[in-house]
Amino acid sequence: MxxxxxxxxxxxxxxxxxxxxxxxxxxxxxxxxxxxxxxxxxxxxxxxxxxxxxxxxxxDRTALFEASVRREMERIEQAQGLHRHDTATPFIDQLRAFGLGIMFFLTSRPAIDFYNVVAGELRRHEDLARAFYDLGPGRTRANLAALLNAGVRSKQLKKLDPHIAAEELFGLWQGFTNFQFSLGIDIDATRADLSARVERGVRIFMLAYGAKPVHSRLR
Missing domain, CATH: 1.10.10.60 (Homeodomain-like)
Structure with missing residues (x-):
């Protein structure tokens, strides 16, 4: 003792x-x-x-909640490091990798549970909510915009506003999946289609913004 x-x-x-x-x-x-x-x-x-x-x-519980969220923010920040621009990889493959990484993360059970259960609590913690947005969704958008900007510099993409284009590409990837997963509708089918969904989004985006023609049949 x-x-x-x-x-x-x-x-x-x-x-x-x-x-x-x-x-x-x-x-x-x-x-x-x-x-x-x-x-x-x-x-x-x-x-x-x-x-x-x-x-x-x-x-108290508030301090514990804030510490828990900040730890999740750190994990997201570490995951964002996987999306740094890699000049050795073809640009379109980088877009695919980014899309797959973010979509599989967003459709994971912890991410779904977070947005269904904890996001409402964050609204009562304005500073923490802003910090989480900046480090999570905000950084995802900034990283994708940086990747698209690199595509413009390397002449893979036409001139564009990278932040607007990032939002458009993300919309192609996500579609209505956030509603489906929040409501628990067609989860298995949606997860099974993620790779094809990302590929379709990349192809549509490249048809709109690619500096060179994209010869690929959309599925």
């Missing part, structure tokens, strides 16, 4: 494993139940820590 003197001394770093377990448990419960319906007691039980331990890491 630990004695009081064997506990964490002043200045000693907190137990990162327990902190991670608390965030994991909180995020799972937030997505499953919603933020308001998730109690501190439930989070502590799921993380297998005491309430005292939980409060030593996070003063």
């Amino acid at each position: 630990r004695t009081p003197s064997s506990g964490r001394s002043a200045g000693r770093p907190r137990d990162h494993e327990k902190g991670r377990a608390i965030l994991d448990a909180a995020w799972f419960l937030f997505l499953e139940r919603g933020v308001e319906a998730t109690s501190i007691e439930a989070i502590a039980a799921a993380a297998k820590v005491s309430k005292v331990t939980l409060y030593s890491h996070y003063p």
